[in-house]
Amino acid sequence: MRVPRRRTLLLAGVATAVAIIVTLLTTGLGKDPSVIASPLVGRVAPNFTLPQLDGPPVTLARLRGQVVVINFWASWCTECQVEQAALDRTWQQFQDSGVVVVGVNFEDSTGAARGYVRTESVTYPVVEDSGSQTALAYGLRGVPETFVVNQSGRIVNRVIGPVDAAALASEINSMLRARAQ
């Protein structure tokens, strides 16, 4: 009777090992390393003080108490043009409700950034991250990337690629409602 039992255990062991390997392969290979969840989500957003293209410097810490949408972009980035209208709409819709949209220009020249702001009619504040130190602090992997910061200064979401205006509005509304309650 011992031999069949041992054989059963052996088969169970082999089956478990195969199941683990298959699970690891299917879950691991399906992941795109470029969309790995940011470890910053849920943490306090790294502070920055950056010069604005047209206006006074912007300090994130001074915006505490408001919802802040931080959008990293560049004039050479075609996907940034895709989301431009959505960001502008968000700014127009929520700027009087305690929401700030900040565009952070990444790896760009001041001239190109100004040209983009003019031609695309960007209305929200745009700052320059000329040393990319803010981009590195936010773990940026490319543009566009958008971070949503709640009233407590914590990052609640990170969007890789163009933002969706409706999804962003819904997220902002829920944060504003939670604050009001």
Place this chain on the structure above:
Amino acid sequence: MNAAGTLRRARAGLPGLLVLIALAASVATLVIVAAGGHPPASQAQQVQQIAAGLHCPICKDLSVADSPAPLAQQMRQEIAQKLRAGESADQIRAGFVAAYGDSVLMSPPRRGVTGAVYYLPLLVLAAGLITAFMVLRRWLRAPRPDPPGAGSPPLSATQRRAVAKAVARLREEEPG
């Protein structure tokens, strides 16, 4: 005890003393080299070492040290800046991990699912060896069929008669 005897004894002990001195010198050299280690790396070398251990976040399979991307250049500058500010290599790496996660490391730490990737092949190898050992042991212990003609030698006519007699006697002795 005369002078000649003393000199003879001293000469006899000289090779041993020389060996002892040579051994002591070797040990002292080893200790000095081990304690001194390598000469301290220059800051550029330190930047290179740290950058070689970090993934360029916007490249495919390139380290920060090897990537020509502007972001990788900025990372190298930031590493140099932090070294100048007195941060250790571990602190600098931890700073990048805080922003990018473990995936920014060229050799992610061996824990969680990543740990399984390191240890699973060893486990599978061990399981394979155990299985092979068990199969081999069973194979060696299993009784083997006798080759044709390798059984007991056939009985002679006398032996057959003796066996028949013994069987008949046993049957007679059986009650009923």
